[in-house]
Amino acid sequence: MLHVLVAGKLHPAGLAMLSAAPGITHIHIEEISEPSYADLMPQADAVIIRTQPMRAATIAAGTRLKIVSRHGVGYDAVDVGALNARGIPLCIVGDVNSVSVAEHAMMLILACVRRLKRADDAVRQGPWTWRNRLEAGEVLGKRLLILGYGRIGRNLARMASAFGMQVRAHDPLLQQQGWPEGSVSAVETLADGLSWADIVSINLPKADKPSSLE
Numbered sequence: 477m478l479h480v481l482v483a484g485k486l487h488p489a490g491l492a493m494l495s496a497a498p499g500i501t502h503i504h505i506e507e508i509s510e511p512s513y514a515d516l517m518p519q520a521d522a523v524i525i526r527t528q529p530m531r532a533a534t535i536a537a538g539t540r541l542k543i544v545s546r547h548g549v550g551y552d553a554v555d556v557g558a559l560n561a562r563g564i565p566l567c568i569v570g571d572v573n574s575v576s577v578a579e580h581a582m583m584l585i586l587a588c589v590r591r592l593k594r595a596d597d598a599v600r601q602g603p604w605t606w607r608n609r610l611e612a613g614e615v616l617g618k619r620l621l622i623l624g625y626g627r628i629g630r631n632l633a634r635m636a637s638a639f640g641m642q643v644r645a646h647d648p649l650l651q652q653q654g655w656p657e658g659s660v661s662a663v664e665t666l667a668d669g670l671s672w673a674d675i676v677s678i679n680l681p682k683a684d685k686p687s688s689l690e
Contacts, residue, residue, distance in 0.1 A: 535559060548569060589618065595607070619674045621672065643659075645660050
């Protein structure tokens with residue numbers, strides 16, 4: 477019998493699948509923190525986590541651990557080195573939410589340029605004459621620099637282009653491996669990109685050394 481530890485909120489449909497699976501038991505901890513599930517690691521053959529950390533000490537406590545799965549894409553909070561040292565695979569969910577994140581970034585860009593918060597306050601609290609100050613702008617023709625040109629960055633570029641924005645990107649890894657086809661060109665350096673851009677969207681995992689982008 478394999479035992480699965482589900483750490484963090486999971487859709488009822490996923491829990492139903494685990495309950496119906498033969499030869500599997502599971503326990504579900506909804507709280508999203510490492511201490512909330514760390515004491516349960518010794519009994520787990522598999523762990524499904526969300527955004528909470530999984531450090532080396534927690535991994536070491538999982539003496540039966542065979543696999544870790546994140547129902548997301550990023551894995552910054554997981555000590556991959558500690559997993560690799562024991563040959564434990566880490567699974568992620570590929571392209572699960574890149575469109576949603578890109579749409580959110582586009583929404584924030586529009587909200588900033590259109591001064592959405594200021595407009596909302598003027599309607600709710602006044603003065604309505606705020607609109608006569610003509611602070612709201614347009615994204616048409618604005619220069620968007622995308623830092624990190626992976627799935628999210630490329631979806632954002634497609635959306636921004638549809639709004640008539642000029643789009644360029646900076647991703648040193650892709651510049652080394654081969655820039656993807658399309659109308660979005662790469663800037664040579666971060667400094668070049670920042671001096672060109674009106675708007676910057678950062679679509680990168682957290683890094684210990686920000687200078688790695690240069």
